[in-house]
Amino acid sequence: xxxxxxxxxxxxxxxxxxxxxxxxxxxxxxxxxxxxxxxxxxxxxxxxxxxxxxxxxxxxxxxxxxxxxxxxxxxxxxxxxxxxxxxxxxxxxxxxxxxxxxxxxxxxxxxxxxxxxxxxxxxxxxxxxxxxxxxxxxxxxxxxxxxxxxxxxxxxxxxxxxxxxxxxxxxxxxxxxxxxxxxxxxxxxxxxxxxxxxxxxxxxxxxxxxxxxxxxxxxxxxxxxxxxxxxxxxxxxxxxxxxxxxxxxxxxxxxxxxxxxxxxxxxxxxxxxxxxxxxxxxxxxxxxxxxxxxxxxxxxxxxxxxxxxxxxxxxxxxxxxxxxxxxxxxxxxxxxxxxxxxxxxxxxxxxxxxxxxxxxxxxxxxxxxxxxxxxxxxxxxxxxxxxxxxxxxxxxxxxxxxxxxxxxxxxxxxxxxxxxxxxxxxxxxxxxxxxxxxxxxxxxxxxxxxxxxxxxxxxxxxxxxxxxxxxxxxxxxxxxxxxxxxxxxxxxxxx
Ligand SMILES: [Ca+2]
Ligand SMILES: [Ca+2]
Numbered sequence: 347x348x349x350x351x352x353x354x355x356x357x358x359x360x361x362x363x364x365x366x367x368x369x370x371x372x373x374x375x376x377x378x379x380x381x382x383x384x385x386x387x388x389x390x391x392x393x394x395x396x397x398x399x400x401x402x403x404x405x406x407x408x409x410x411x412x413x414x415x416x417x418x419x420x421x422x423x424x425x426x427x428x429x430x431x432x433x434x435x436x437x438x439x440x441x442x443x444x445x446x447x448x449x450x451x452x453x454x455x456x457x458x459x460x461x462x463x464x465x466x467x468x469x470x471x472x473x474x475x476x477x478x479x480x481x482x483x484x485x486x487x488x489x490x491x492x493x494x495x496x497x498x499x500x501x502x503x504x505x506x507x508x509x510x511x512x513x514x515x516x517x518x519x520x521x522x523x524x525x526x527x528x529x530x531x532x533x534x535x536x537x538x539x540x541x542x543x544x545x546x547x548x549x550x551x552x553x554x555x556x557x558x559x560x561x562x563x564x565x566x567x568x569x570x571x572x573x574x575x576x577x578x579x580x581x582x583x584x585x586x587x588x589x590x591x592x593x594x595x596x597x598x599x600x601x602x603x604x605x606x607x608x609x610x611x612x613x614x615x616x617x618x619x620x621x622x623x624x625x626x627x628x629x630x631x632x633x634x635x636x637x638x639x640x641x642x643x644x645x646x647x648x649x650x651x652x653x654x655x656x657x658x659x660x661x662x663x664x665x666x667x668x669x670x671x672x673x674x675x676x677x678x679x680x681x682x683x684x685x686x687x688x689x690x691x692x693x694x695x696x697x698x699x700x701x702x703x704x705x706x707x708x709x710x711x712x713x714x715x716x717x718x719x720x721x722x723x724x725x726x727x728x729x730x731x732x733x734x735x736x737x738x739x740x741x742x743x744x745x746x747x748x749x750x751x752x753x754x755x756x757x758x759x760x761x762x763x764x765x766x767x768x769x770x771x772x773x774x775x776x777x778x779x780x781x782x783x784x785x786x787x788x789x790x791x792x793x794x795x796x797x798x799x800x801x802x803x804x805x806x807x808x809x810x811x812x813x814x815x816x817x818x819x820x821x822x823x824x825x826x827x828x829x830x831x832x833x834x835x836x837x838x839x840x841x
Pocket of ligand 1 (some may be wrong): 366367368369370371372373374490
């Protein structure tokens with residue numbers, strides 16, 4: 347009997363899936379069987395759904411027949427999230443639905459059914475910390491959210507031990523074209539087992555040659571309210587910063603003084619600030635010796651003529667005409683930085699947002715040409731390229747800036763930064779009631795032939811334990827100054 351129990355117990359341990367990280371990489375789902383499967387039938391929108399959960403979060407892996415931006419309509423998850431048919435209300439034939447989440451094919455929306463009357467309460471993905479990866483078009487998409495999310499009167503969402511749910515795919519006329527009902531057991535709810543931080547999570551790796559912080563500083567907020575930024579950067583102690591969305595009114599002398607106040611003591615920071623890119627500039631700065639590689643990136647006349655009509659429908663009435671916006675150029679700048687007698691080419695950028703996929707691609711091409719020219723102009727040992735790539739629909743802008751940029755002739759690699767709370771790679775946190783998921787919009791590319799990525803993480807003050815917040819002099823809400831979290835990466839040279 348004892349032996350049988352042992353065998354069963356070890357079988358359970360072997361079958362237990364690894365902690366899921368919402369990062370667009372799926373090896374963490376090995377051993378997790380689908381709760382819903384449609385096979386390969388031609389009409390299926392959703393091929394498979396897998397569910398996993400830990401004490402603090404619930405995770406889904408959706409496998410679609412086409413990519414997530416090419417769905418015929420919408421995909422909604424209806425959930426009896428507390429496992430009680432008596433709470434919530436009946437929606438699309440499922441009893442006890444407490445929450446409906448419009449996940450794909452339209453604006454992200456969360457509707458919670460009031461416990462007493464079954465009245466819907468609209469919410470946003472913010473309240474659940476709803477996180478998606480990848481955010482660009484893909485057939486397999488990971489989604490996760492908190493089990494302790496409080497929305498309206500409901501504080502018990504996903505706090506039960508059973509999830510009874512239904513995925514519903516609709517066509518553009520809102521007719522149901524596919525639905526699948528399933529139950530999944532959930533572990534005992536509670537604080538995240540991954541939140542423990544026995545050692546300083548901000549400490550740099552022992553063999554680090556330089557630490558890079560890439561950060562979208564959210565335009566005028568840096569200049570108007572510099573203290574939270576200062577506290578964060580003093581804690582992170584970067585050697586190189588790649589900032590984007592620096593408001594064009596931000597004075598370069600002010601930037602140097604600000605960075606000098608961050609440290610190291612007596613270090614003189616030098617800055618390469620973009621001269622192009624309308625009011626959102628990017629900058630490269632370091633306390634190591636730097637020289638400017640380029641601070642202007644322009645579109646060709648042909649691109650301006652071609653993209654003017656593409657841009658026009660998306661510009662607010664108060665904006666300058668599209669031609670002027672395109673003539674303002676691309677927000678990117680780059681510098682050669684000397685570290686231990688080796689030369690690093692560091693580029694900071696910010697690509698066009700939202701539906702402007704064609705503009706993003708044109709910007710990536712224009713920046714790539716400048717990086718190639720800089721690589722031809724002198725000997726460079728390694729390249730890093732970081733910023734807000736704003737990838738939606740297509741990851742092509744990222745591929746355009748990774749392909750063939752390693753001085754050895756290969757592609758740049760993407761850093762593997764995950765949040766300090768360990769459950770996603772998101773760098774963007776939507777403002778309350780913005781209809782977007784938390785997701786990864788920021789990337790740091792690097793030369794894998796010459797650089798070893800020792801350690802990387804996404805920094806948000808709320809994911810740092812109170813003990814380490816106090817140790818580093820960080821206030822819990824400091825990261826709320828911008829809706830982007832910083833990527834922190836420790837590199838060493840490969841000799
Ligand atoms: Ca994953
Ligand atoms: Ca219920």
